[in-house]
Structures are given as C-alpha cells and as structure tokens.
Amino acid sequence: MGKVTGFLEFQRLQEASEPANARIRHYKEFTLHLSDDQAKVQGARCMDCGIPFCNNGCPVNNIIPDWNDMVYRGTYREALENLHSTNNFPEFTGRICPAPCEAACTLGINSDPVGIKSIEHFIIDKGWENGWVVPQPAETKTGKKVAVVGAGPAGMAAAQQLARVGHDVTVFEKNDRVGGLLRYGIPDFKMEKSHIDRRVEQMKAEGVTFRTGVLVGKDFPAKIMNLAKETISPEQLQKDFDAVIITGGAEQPRDLPVPGRELDGVHYAMEFLPLQNRVNAGDKLKDQIKATGKHVVVIGGGDTGSDCVGTSNRHGAASVVQFELLPQPPETENKPLVWPYWPTKLRTSSSHEEGCDRDWAVATKRLEGKNGKVEKLIAARVEWKDGKMVEVPNSEFELKADLVLLAMGFVSPVQGILDAFGVEKDARGNARAATEGDKAYYTSVDKVFAAGDMRRGQSLVVWAIREGRQCARAVDEYLMGSSVLPR
Structure with a gap:
C-alpha cells in the first residue's frame, strides 16, 4: 500500500492557504490543493493497516486506502474513478467535510493521521482540470418518472444516481438556484458556487431536469413563500410521478427565548449568511444585513457560527465575539479513549484565525437596546453539575452588541412540507423512515421517500450524499424490482 515505510518517513502536510490579512478582503476560496509531488508523498503515508477504519469512519464508505495508493503511484484517473464510485460530489466533501475519516x-492513534481530505480535494480538482469528469447518461430509459423535492446534496445525489439508471428525474427547488444549503448556507470563501454549477450542467446532460423557484406544498412562513415563483401540491406530484423523494434541509433554527429577542439587529445565522452569497452571485439586494463597523456577537460555537465570524470579518466588523454554552473542550483529545470515533476537542477554524474573541460556558440572559435596536448583550458564566447547567454566582457581564447572530443549530426541517404530504414524523419532527429492509427510506405515504436532513435531521454534507445514494437505490428497487445501484 503506497510506500511501506512512508508513514515513518513523511510528515503530514497541510494544504497551503492565503494569509488571513489578505483573504478577508474577498470572498473567493483561499485554500489550494496539493501539488502532484505533495499528493504522492501524502498518499505514501497510508500505512496498509489491515483493517482500514477510515472506510467506516467515512459515511459514504470511500475506498480510501485504494485511492491513496493510486495517487502515490500517479494513476490519478483511476483514483478519480475509485473516488466517484462511492461519492458523487467529492469537490463538495473535499472542501467542507470535517473529515471523520481522518479521526x-x-x-492517528499515535501520530498525525493521513491527510485524506486534502488527497480527495487533489483527486477531484485534477479530474476537472483534465476533463475527466464527464456526463454518464443512461444507455436505455425505463419510462419511470421520479420527482425529487429539494436540490441540496441529498437531492442532487439521488437525482444523479436515478438518472444514470434510466429514470426521468425532475428536481424541484424553492430557491432561484440549485444547491440548497451548499448554495445559500456555505460561504463562498469555503466553497465557490461554480463547483455546484458545473455539476448541475453534468446532471442536465445526464437527463435531470431542474425546476427552480417552485415550492411544494403550502402554509409555509411568509419568508419561504416569498422565495417561490410557483407552487405545486404534493397530490399533483404523486399523480404525475411514479415516486417522490423529499430531501429538503433541516432549516428550522433553534431560537433564543430571552428578553430582548425581538430587538432589531438580532438575526438567525441563516438570515445573515445567504444574503452575502446572493450578493456574490450578482444579485442586487435592498436590505442586506451587514456587519460593517458593528460589534458582532455570534451565539453558538459550531461551523455555522464560524461562518458568521468569517463573513463578519469580511464585512469589516468593528469586533467579533463568539461564545458557546458548553465548556471549552480540551486542545488534544484522549485518543486511547475515543479512537476511531469523532473526538471532542478544541477546533480552530480558518475564520477564527482571521480574528475573533472566543469564549465558553456562557449563557445569554437578556438583550438590551434603545429605540428598538439592540445595543448590548447581558450574559453570565455557567457550569455543569450532575448533568445540569448552573449559573455561576456573581458572574454576570455585558458585551457591546450592534448585531447578534444566532447560530445554535437546527431543530428540524421546516414542517410545512412534511405536513403537506401528511408524512409521519419522529419525535424530533423529521420524516419517519428506516434505512434498512424492504421499505428503506420509504415514508408512511404511498410512493413518497425521504432522505438527508429531512429524514435524519441536521447533519453533514457527506451524510446527505450517502442518504441520497442509498435512497436512490431504494427507489430504483421500488420501481424496477431490483437495482444495480450501490448502497
């Protein structure tokens, strides 16, 4: 596997990136893929470990040792074919996946793990640069029609798989562009949208039809209704198509029920982030939420909060503070205890490196302001005792805040679509559907399947791709009695 002694000889190499003081002046990607020689050396570090735990650590079960070896030997096109056999969109995961495979x-038990994500990034970029990524239309058509509701990574993966085995697939998306949260949640500096656009062109050449600005269902919040140019009823889809897959994202954000929440200047992260993506795409907006010259407080220590930090810095915020309710995690995980599972440890993102004051074990008590506008946030220190959060006595403090961004995760899909279909839901408000057995991904409603965040709740892009692929196989089996699609 690669070079037998490579893991002893070579050190892990991080991908190069533009300096923080330069990259905050633009919204382009700033991380470069490895050179050919660098990728070969990193591939050589794969250690032929006998049981490749990375395969199971990866939700799509990428055949990682094989393409590491192929990169080491310079057979890049073969590596790309191997990578595409399990992952429809490695340019997405190679940029924004947190890489549970590396954990x-x-x-990684006693050294730096193989730079799997950087090698994946290298392989797919090499493929696009050399014109190896081409449409794969079906040789024969089945005559079956499938509707996919939601054009995020789960919907895109399901649509592409089903089109490649000959079904006529139409993807319905409420937004004006394809991509879901990849398009309007992930900042451009983490993933430029041209990567989505060229996959859409590939999928169109494979026979997939995209209908944007179309909302399936009714009785949605006004801000969602305003996105769409037209609406279609679930009954119409069930009549016109042989199967329907609902793959929308978990877009219902967790709220902050404290005094002052109603003040102007307090917004969900997903009210803030998509607007900048639209501006980057050339849209003209009247009321963009801007952090320019403001004291920004980001509540929530995850990836969405980090994206708010990076965007605020690019706007030219006067200051950015991010805090988290939970205690500060350790800088280094206890590997003998947690390996091969995803560890809890301190993670510093590229956005944090660009400028941010971070704090932990902090709870918001109230928001205060004048003339209806937020001016400060009152918080307190907390500690955890017997599994319960307790405020530390006399620990209250205040932060100057002109803009407060709520990035505390998402609780469920927007309920309108599930209610419109009449789908049975689980305790968390997601579509209830199993992932195994004869009725994998099949909901309680005839002909209707669910995958991605719509079924499992807020999760990673790589989980969305996995669910889309597996759901596609389940739909193909439902329509044809058997399937050649991989799970």
Whole structure:
C-alpha cells in the first residue's frame, strides 16, 4: 500500500492557504490543493493497516486506502474513478467535510493521521482540470418518472444516481438556484458556487431536469413563500410521478427565548449568511444585513457560527465575539479513549484565525437596546453539575452588541412540507423512515421517500450524499424490482 515505510518517513502536510490579512478582503476560496509531488508523498503515508477504519469512519464508505495508493503511484484517473464510485460530489466533501475519516485513521492513534481530505480535494480538482469528469447518461430509459423535492446534496445525489439508471428525474427547488444549503448556507470563501454549477450542467446532460423557484406544498412562513415563483401540491406530484423523494434541509433554527429577542439587529445565522452569497452571485439586494463597523456577537460555537465570524470579518466588523454554552473542550483529545470515533476537542477554524474573541460556558440572559435596536448583550458564566447547567454566582457581564447572530443549530426541517404530504414524523419532527429492509427510506405515504436532513435531521454534507445514494437505490428497487445501484 503506497510506500511501506512512508508513514515513518513523511510528515503530514497541510494544504497551503492565503494569509488571513489578505483573504478577508474577498470572498473567493483561499485554500489550494496539493501539488502532484505533495499528493504522492501524502498518499505514501497510508500505512496498509489491515483493517482500514477510515472506510467506516467515512459515511459514504470511500475506498480510501485504494485511492491513496493510486495517487502515490500517479494513476490519478483511476483514483478519480475509485473516488466517484462511492461519492458523487467529492469537490463538495473535499472542501467542507470535517473529515471523520481522518479521526478514524489508524496512523492517528499515535501520530498525525493521513491527510485524506486534502488527497480527495487533489483527486477531484485534477479530474476537472483534465476533463475527466464527464456526463454518464443512461444507455436505455425505463419510462419511470421520479420527482425529487429539494436540490441540496441529498437531492442532487439521488437525482444523479436515478438518472444514470434510466429514470426521468425532475428536481424541484424553492430557491432561484440549485444547491440548497451548499448554495445559500456555505460561504463562498469555503466553497465557490461554480463547483455546484458545473455539476448541475453534468446532471442536465445526464437527463435531470431542474425546476427552480417552485415550492411544494403550502402554509409555509411568509419568508419561504416569498422565495417561490410557483407552487405545486404534493397530490399533483404523486399523480404525475411514479415516486417522490423529499430531501429538503433541516432549516428550522433553534431560537433564543430571552428578553430582548425581538430587538432589531438580532438575526438567525441563516438570515445573515445567504444574503452575502446572493450578493456574490450578482444579485442586487435592498436590505442586506451587514456587519460593517458593528460589534458582532455570534451565539453558538459550531461551523455555522464560524461562518458568521468569517463573513463578519469580511464585512469589516468593528469586533467579533463568539461564545458557546458548553465548556471549552480540551486542545488534544484522549485518543486511547475515543479512537476511531469523532473526538471532542478544541477546533480552530480558518475564520477564527482571521480574528475573533472566543469564549465558553456562557449563557445569554437578556438583550438590551434603545429605540428598538439592540445595543448590548447581558450574559453570565455557567457550569455543569450532575448533568445540569448552573449559573455561576456573581458572574454576570455585558458585551457591546450592534448585531447578534444566532447560530445554535437546527431543530428540524421546516414542517410545512412534511405536513403537506401528511408524512409521519419522529419525535424530533423529521420524516419517519428506516434505512434498512424492504421499505428503506420509504415514508408512511404511498410512493413518497425521504432522505438527508429531512429524514435524519441536521447533519453533514457527506451524510446527505450517502442518504441520497442509498435512497436512490431504494427507489430504483421500488420501481424496477431490483437495482444495480450501490448502497
């Protein structure tokens, strides 16, 4: 596997990136893929460990040791074919996936793990640069029609798989562009939208039809209704198509029920982030939420909060503070205890490096302001005792805040679509559907399947791709009695 002694000889190499003081002046990607020689060396670090835990650490079960070896040997096109056999969109995961595969790497037990994500990034960029990524239309058509509701990574993966085995697939998307949260949630500096656009062109050449600005169902909040140019009823889809897959994202954000929440200047992260993406795409907006010259407080320590930090810095915020309710995690995980599972440890993102004051074990008590506008946030220190959060006595403090961004995760899909279809839901408000057995991904409603965040709740792009692929196989089996699609 690669070079037998490579993991002893070579060190892990991080991908190069533009300096923080330069990259905050633009919204383009700033991370470069490895050179050919660098990629070969990193591939050589794969250690032929016997049981490749990275495969199971990866939700799409990428055949990682094989393409590491192929990169080491310079057979890049073969590596690309191997990568595409399990992952429809490695240019997405190679940029924004947190890489649970690397947490499971055997070399990571006592050393730096193999740079799997950087190698994946290298392979797919090499493929696009050389014109190896081409449409794969079906040789024969089945005559079956499938509707996919939601054009995020789960919907795109399901649509592409089903089109490649000959079904006529139409994807319905409420937004004006394809991509879901990849398009309007992930900032351009983490993933430029041209990567989505060229996949859409590939999928169109494979026979997929995209209908944007179309909302399926009714009785949605006004801000969602305003996105769409037209609406279609679930009954119409069930009549016109042989199967329907609902793959929308978990877009219902967790709220902050404290005094002052109603003040102007307090917004959900997903009211803030999509607007900048639209501006980057050339849209003219009247009322963009801007952090320019403001004291920004981001509540929530996850990836969405980090994206708010990076965007605020690019706007030219006067200051950015991000805090988290939970205690500060350790800088280094206890590997013997947690390997090969995803560890809890301190993670510093590229956005944090660009400028941000971070704090932990902080709870918001109230928001205060004048003339209806937020001016400060009152918080307190908390500690955890017997599994319960307790405020630390006399720990209250205040932060200057002109803009407060709520990035505390998402609780469920927007309920309108599930209610419109009449789909049975689980305790968290997601579509209830199993992932195994004869009725995998099949909901309680005839002909209707669910995958991605719509079924499992807020999760990673790589989980969305996995669910889309597996759901596609389940739909193909439902329509044809059997399937050649991989799970």
